[in-house]
Amino acid sequence: xRLSRLFTRTTKNxxxxxxARNAQLLIQAxxxxxxxxxxxxxxxxxLKVLENIKGIVREEMNxxxxxxxxxxxxxxxxxxxxxxxxxEKKVDxxxxxxxxxxxxxxxxxxxxxxxxxxSGNYVNSYKDLPYxxxxxxxxFRNELRAKSGLLRGREFLMKDMYSLARSQxxxxxxxxxxxxxxxxxxxxxxxxxxxxxxYADGGIFTTRFSDEFQTLSDVGEDKIFVDEAKxxxxxxxxxxxxxxxxxxxxxxxxxxxxxxxxGNTFHLESKYTDALDVYYTNEQGERRSIIMGCYGIGxxxxxxxxxxxxxxxxxxxxxxEIAPAKVYLVRIGGDExxxxxxxxxxxLKSKGVEVLYDDRDARxxxxxxxxxxxxxxxxxxxxxxxIESEKYEFTTRKTGETSELTRSDLFAKL
Amino acid sequence: xRLSRLFTRTTKNxxxxxxARNAQLLIQAxxxxxxxxxxxxxxxxxLKVLENIKGIVREEMNxxxxxxxxxxxxxxxxxxxxxxxxxEKKVDxxxxxxxxxxxxxxxxxxxxxxxxxxSGNYVNSYKDLPYxxxxxxxxFRNELRAKSGLLRGREFLMKDMYSLARSQxxxxxxxxxxxxxxxxxxxxxxxxxxxxxxYADGGIFTTRFSDEFQTLSDVGEDKIFVDEAKxxxxxxxxxxxxxxxxxxxxxxxxxxxxxxxxGNTFHLESKYTDALDVYYTNEQGERRSIIMGCYGIGxxxxxxxxxxxxxxxxxxxxxxEIAPAKVYLVRIGGDExxxxxxxxxxxLKSKGVEVLYDDRDARxxxxxxxxxxxxxxxxxxxxxxxIESEKYEFTTRKTGETSELTRSDLFAKL
Numbered sequence: 170x171r172l173s174r175l176f177t178r179t180t181k182n183x184x185x186x187x188x189a190r191n192a193q194l195l196i197q198a199x200x201x202x203x204x205x206x207x208x209x210x211x212x213x214x215x216l217k218v219l220e221n222i223k224g225i226v227r228e229e230m231n232x233x234x235x236x237x238x239x240x241x242x243x244x245x246x247x248x249x250x251x252x253x254x255x256x257e258k259k260v261d262x263x264x265x266x267x268x269x270x271x272x273x274x275x276x277x278x279x280x281x282x283x284x285x286x287x288s289g290n291y292v293n294s295y296k297d298l299p300y301x302x303x304x305x306x307x308x309f310r311n312e313l314r315a316k317s318g319l320l321r322g323r324e325f326l327m328k329d330m331y332s333l334a335r336s337q338x339x340x341x342x343x344x345x346x347x348x349x350x351x352x353x354x355x356x357x358x359x360x361x362x363x364x365x366x367x368y369a370d371g372g373i374f375t376t377r378f379s380d381e382f383q384t385l386s387d388v389g390e391d392k393i394f395v396d397e398a399k400x401x402x403x404x405x406x407x408x409x410x411x412x413x414x415x416x417x418x419x420x421x422x423x424x425x426x427x428x429x430x431x432g433n434t435f436h437l438e439s440k441y442t443d444a445l446d447v448y449y450t451n452e453q454g455e456r457r458s459i460i461m462g463c464y465g466i467g468x469x470x471x472x473x474x475x476x477x478x479x480x481x482x483x484x485x486x487x488x489x490e491i492a493p494a495k496v497y498l499v500r501i502g503g504d505e506x507x508x509x510x511x512x513x514x515x516x517l518k519s520k521g522v523e524v525l526y527d528d529r530d531a532r533x534x535x536x537x538x539x540x541x542x543x544x545x546x547x548x549x550x551x552x553x554x555x556i557e558s559e560k561y562e563f564t565t566r567k568t569g570e571t572s573e574l575t576r577s578d579l580f581a582k583l
Numbered sequence: 584x585r586l587s588r589l590f591t592r593t594t595k596n597x598x599x600x601x602x603a604r605n606a607q608l609l610i611q612a613x614x615x616x617x618x619x620x621x622x623x624x625x626x627x628x629x630l631k632v633l634e635n636i637k638g639i640v641r642e643e644m645n646x647x648x649x650x651x652x653x654x655x656x657x658x659x660x661x662x663x664x665x666x667x668x669x670x671e672k673k674v675d676x677x678x679x680x681x682x683x684x685x686x687x688x689x690x691x692x693x694x695x696x697x698x699x700x701x702s703g704n705y706v707n708s709y710k711d712l713p714y715x716x717x718x719x720x721x722x723f724r725n726e727l728r729a730k731s732g733l734l735r736g737r738e739f740l741m742k743d744m745y746s747l748a749r750s751q752x753x754x755x756x757x758x759x760x761x762x763x764x765x766x767x768x769x770x771x772x773x774x775x776x777x778x779x780x781x782y783a784d785g786g787i788f789t790t791r792f793s794d795e796f797q798t799l800s801d802v803g804e805d806k807i808f809v810d811e812a813k814x815x816x817x818x819x820x821x822x823x824x825x826x827x828x829x830x831x832x833x834x835x836x837x838x839x840x841x842x843x844x845x846g847n848t849f850h851l852e853s854k855y856t857d858a859l860d861v862y863y864t865n866e867q868g869e870r871r872s873i874i875m876g877c878y879g880i881g882x883x884x885x886x887x888x889x890x891x892x893x894x895x896x897x898x899x900x901x902x903x904e905i906a907p908a909k910v911y912l913v914r915i916g917g918d919e920x921x922x923x924x925x926x927x928x929x930x931l932k933s934k935g936v937e938v939l940y941d942d943r944d945a946r947x948x949x950x951x952x953x954x955x956x957x958x959x960x961x962x963x964x965x966x967x968x969x970i971e972s973e974k975y976e977f978t979t980r981k982t983g984e985t986s987e988l989t990r991s992d993l994f995a996k997l
Contacts, residue, residue, distance in 0.1 A: 176650055176714040178705045202701040204655045205688075210701060211653040219653070236590055239625040239633070241618045242656065242721060243678075243738045264657075266678045266690060268737075269725050274619075276680060276690065287616040287624060291592045300590040307656060307721075311683050323682075324657045333590075 170213075170494070171514075172527045172539075175199075177212045179539050190388070191477040192318025194485050198543045200493075207315025207323035209469075214525075214543070217493035219326065222468055223305050225357050225490065226328045229350045235301040235330055240283045242307060244275035248282040252444045262311045276309045281441045281463060284331050289447040292333070298449055298459065299339055301347070303330035305468060317388065319473025320429055326469040332462040333442070335449065340460040344434065347464045351382055351432055354466065358475060359488035360384050364431060367393050367402040368416055372435060378407065378416075379435045383428030384474050391430055394423035402428070429474050430467075437461040479567075485544025486567055494523040496583060497545035499536045501552035510551040513561075522583050541566065549579065584627075584908070585928075586941045586953075589613075591626045593953050604802070605891040606732025608899050612957045614907075621729025621737035628939075628957070629886075631907035633740065636882055637719050639771050639904065640742045643764045649715040649744055654697050656721060658689035662696040666858045676725045690723045695855045695877060698745050703861040706747070712863055712873065713753055715761070717744035719882060731802065733887025734843055740883040746876040747856070749863065754874040758848065761878045765796055765846055768880065772889060773902035774798050778845060781807050781816040782830055786849060792821065792830075793849045796880075797842030798888050805844055808837035816842070843888050844881075851875040893981075899958025900981055908937040910997060911959035913950045915966035924965040927975075936997050955980065963993065 177199030184203050187193055192209070195201040200215030211219055227237065243266075249255035255275070257263055264276035277283075284302060291297060305328045315323050330347065334340035348366065355364040367381040383393050383402060392405040396418055403418060413420060439458035442448070448456045472491075479486040489495060496517060500510035507528075514526045525545055527536045533552075540548045550562035560573040563582060574582065591613030598617050601607055606623065609615045614629030625633055641651065657680075663669035669689070671677055678690035691697075698716060705711060719742045729737050746761065748754035762780065769778040781795040797807050797816060806819040810832055817832060827834060853872035856862070862870045886905075893900040903909060910931060914924035921942075928940045939959055941950045947966075954962045964976035974987040977996060988996065 173710075174648070174714070176702070176705055176711070176716060178711070180704060182704070199705070202704060204657065204697060205659045208655050208657045208659075210655050210697065212701070213650045213652055216651055216653050234588070236627045237630055238627055239630050241622050241624050241738055243618065243622045243723065245619045245622075262683075264680045264688075266680045269676075269727050274678075283618060283624065287626070288590070290594060290596070290616060291590055291613070296587075297590070297592070300588070302590060309657065313683050324655055 170525055172525060173529050175213060175525075177214065179542050187318070188316055189318030189320065189473075189477075190480070191320060191473040194480055194542075195319070195473075195476055198485055201319075207312055207321065209319060209322070214493040215472075218472055218487065218491050219469060221491040221493075222358065222471055223326075223328075226354055226466055226468060227305065229354050229357075230301070230303050230328065230330055233301060233346050233350050235303045238284075238287075238302055238304050239306055240277065240280045240287075240304055242277045242309070244277050244283065246273055246275065248286045248445065249275060252282055252441055254282070264309045264311050277306075278308055278310050280304065280329055281331065281437070281461075282445065285441045285445045285447055285461070288333060289445060292447060292449055292459070295335055295449055295451050299332065299334040299343060301330055301332050301343065303328060303464075317390070317473075319469050319476070320388065321390070322469060325467060328466040328468055330464040332464070334460045334462075335451070335457065337460055340436070340462060344436065344462045347434060347462065348380065351434070351464070351466070355382065355384070355431070357490055358471060359490070360431070360471075360474065360478065363478075365393070365395055365400065365402040365428070367404055367428065368407060368412075369404040369433070370407050377436050378412075379433060381430050382432035384431045384478070385426050386429050386474065386478060387427055388477060389427035389429040391428045393426055393428045395426050396422045397424065398422065402426070429470070431471055431474055432464070432466045434462065434464045437463055480544070483538075484542030487544045487546060489546045492544070492546050494525040494545050495547060496522055496524045497540040497543065497548045498524050498526045499533070499540060499548060499550040500526070500528055501533045501536070501550065502556075503553065505556055506551055506553055509556055513549070513551060517583065520580075520583075547583065584939055586939060587943050589627060589939075591628065593956050601732070602730055603732030603734065603887075603891075604894070605734060605887040608894055608956075609733070609887075609890055612899055615733075619737075621726055621735065623733060623736070623883075628907040632886055632901065632905050633883060635905040635907075636772065636885055637740075637742075640768055640880055640882060641719065643768050643771075644715070644717050644742065644744055647715060647760050647764045649717045652698075652701075652716055652718050653720055654691065654694045654701075654718055656691045656723070658691050658697065660687055660689065662700045662859060663689060666696055666855055668696070678723045678725050691720075692722055692724050694718070694743055695745065695851070695875075696859065699855045699859045699861055699875075702747060703859065706861060706863055706873070709749055709863055709865050709871075713746065713748040713757060715744055715746050715757065717742060717878075731804070731887075733883050733890070734802065735804070736883060739881060742880040742882055744878040746878070748874045748876075749865070749871065751874055754850070754876060758850065758876045761848060761876065762794065765848070765878070765880070769796065769798070769845070771904055772885060773904070774845070774885075774888065774892065777892075779807070779809055779814065779816040779842070781818055781842065782821060782826075783818040783847070784821050791850045792826075793847060795844050796846035798845045798892070799840050800843050800888065800892060801841055802891060803841035803843040805842045807840055807842045809840050810836045811838065812836065816840070843884070845885055845888055846878070846880045848876065848878045851877055894958070897952075898956030901958045901960060903960045906958070906960050908939040908959050909961060910936055910938045911954040911957065911962045912938050912940045913947070913954060913962060913964040914940070914942055915947045915950075915964065916970075917967065919970055920965055920967055923970055927963070927965060931997065934994075934997075961997070
């Protein structure tokens with residue numbers, strides 16, 4: 170894309186109430202627009218990053234057989250009353266709204282109930298199970314405070330998957346397979362080495378633990394204790410001697426850290442399926458409960474985590490796999506430079522390389538600063554001087570390393 | 584995809600309150616799930632159709648230079664008060680909700696205000712204009728009645744685009760270019776020959792007409808009058824002698840029809856930009872108003888229109904470009920048929936042909952009926968008898984034509 174045509178601009182103006190570094194950087198770089206606390210719109214480059222993250226999550230869920238659906242934001246009261254999750258005394262972060270006739274509706278904050286309810290249309294026999302079903306869509310949570318930018322939204326994009334199994338054993342296999350897919354997602358996003366499977370509270374209806382995925386970060390809201398050797402962690406909220414013994418963890422091996430929860434997985438047992446009267450019939454013709462798991466990944470939160478972790482005093486530093494473009498092409502100089510840069514832009518595009526082409530009439534320093542703030546992995550500069558020596562300046566955003574490359578070396582790198 | 588693994592099933596059970604044929608068919612075929620009146624969830628095959636339609640719309644908007652963003656569902660009151668569209672006496676189909684502290688929020692029913700507000704961050708000079716910006720996202724409208732399935736939703740997927748121009752002349756050019764893109768969208772969806780640009784009321788703040796795109800259908804809510812020779816129409820609501828004269832239309836050339844509004848485009852003049860204090864500075868350094876247009880396409884409504892129009896007594900008949908798969912592969916018989924069908928399935932997949940493979944243990948009649956109900960364009964049957972004669976049965980859903988093809992003829996067709 171030519172920057173002269175992109176309607177967003179980098180800016181120094183950040184809303185005064187924006188205290189989170191991830192949102193500050195993303196606003197400055199023109200990736201997001203703050204609608205209100207905890208509610209952000211995605212501008213063209215921000216949407217590209219979000220779509221790239223969605224793409225990775227989708228691929229890994231499809232790889233384990235996940236079937237994608239899209240549930241609704243507006244929610245009818247009845248299915249939530251069956252699981253006793255409608256009452257605001259039980260679930261305190263609903264947004265609610267009303268039909269013109271006064272009927273109260275929920276604004277989707279999670280989707281176990283509608284997923285189970287829809288599944289009831291299709292599941293009868295043991296032959297109809299097991300399966301994974303997932304969606305990538307907006308969730309709405311009425312948070313009292315929302316000060317962490319994309320890390321805690323009132324409106325945010327989430328991938329939520331559900332497994333429906335015929336037995337506890339089948340459930341355990343599906344659960345672990347999903348956990349493996351989660352690790353692949355974090356690896357591909359470049360945060361795998363600092364993201365720990367973390368034992369946490371299982372919720373009100375199971376004595377088992379849930380698993381959180383915690384990415385180490387100073388801005389994390391959670392206190393966790395990491396066992397480096399075992400590559401697992403435990404959330405402070407469940408760190409009792411009894412639980413440590415149960416989990417085979419030793420207090421002396423644990424190091425205190427702060428983490429951002431970038432995913433969580435729960436054993437739902439048959440709470441939702443039983444409550445919504447969705448059963449299956451086994452080979453002997455007997456009615457049996459369906460065992461469920463649920464698996465969440467905060468897609469927009471991950472964008473915030475990556476923005477926050479991979480940044481420096483000059484701006485964002487996107488990992489290549491989710492960057493909105495691979496190359497930031499800087500043009501410096503007159504007609505000759507324009508011709509050379511235009512040609513290079515077209516050639517890179519034709520080879521499938523995503524390029525942000527800074528074709529604006531702006532000072533070189535401004536172009537370099539924008540390329541750094543926007544965090545594009547590689548910067549290529551075309552200038553009159555470089556044209557004369559038949560070279561391109563090539564700079565890696567992450568390391569700051571700069572070299573002058575011949576044309577063939579440049580194409581080899583990209 | 585193997586049907587044995589797809590978690591949805593075709594069904595004869597349709598909710599008793601579902602009277603719209605498009606929704607009845609889509610529910611029977613397992614494409615959608617009714618959450619409540621006017622609110623539908625998309626199951627895997629339904630989501631594929633929806634994504635295919637989105638893909639076409641996105642391509643055509645990108646082709647005219649549209650830049651994609653994603654605005655938010657939760658809306659702050661202040662920007663809507665500036666345009667006097669917050670008060671429910673002025674706009675009567677808002678869904679509203681509240682933050683925990685009591686602050687009232689809107690649930691996005693359209694997005695002129697937030698788009699203009701966000702644009703204000705980036706637009707200063709004449710060099711920053713013109714542009715098109717669009718999104719494909721959910722809209723929420725508190726409709727009193729929602730009885731037409733996907734044709735009138737309380738929650739529905741819409742593409743909304745906005746043009747920001749520096750002058751009336753520039754606006755007119757952008758407006759007509761968008762109209763051309765709209766015609767290409769309808770052509771590609773297979774409804775171009777029955778979709779008319781239709782003059783309609785321009786709204787409260789302009790004396791000009793708006794344009795609707797009306798697809799002829801007996802279930803349409805709008806009465807329109809078509810001039811076949813001119814390939815345009817006029818909505819009954821503005822059909823006065825004065826307007827006919829203004830538009831150069833003659834009452835005698837007009838034929839009354841019913842239409843479904845599948846798109847609309849408005850001249851917004853500078854109502855929103857002025858109200859939200861977003862201006863630009865021209866080459867002489869003078870402050871000038873920004874002239875806007877807005878352009879809507881009901882993406883989920885189009886899915887309903889196509890389902891309703893292209894159907895027969897056996898079920899759905901998807902146009903190839905948006906069908907969830909190109910081929911429905913029916914397997915009849917024992918081990919030999921399994922081996923042959925498995926091979927064909929893998930080979931078609933490897934050639935990039937999307938296949939729904941009916942590998943279930945079910946009667947042939949059931950498989951044929953499902954393939955018809957689901958509306959997949961081509962059915963290929965592998966059976967013991969056909970294997971013996973080295974043929975495949977090939978049936979076109981639209982025409983019902985069946986022939987027996989050799990392997991090479993089959994691959995040539997697909």
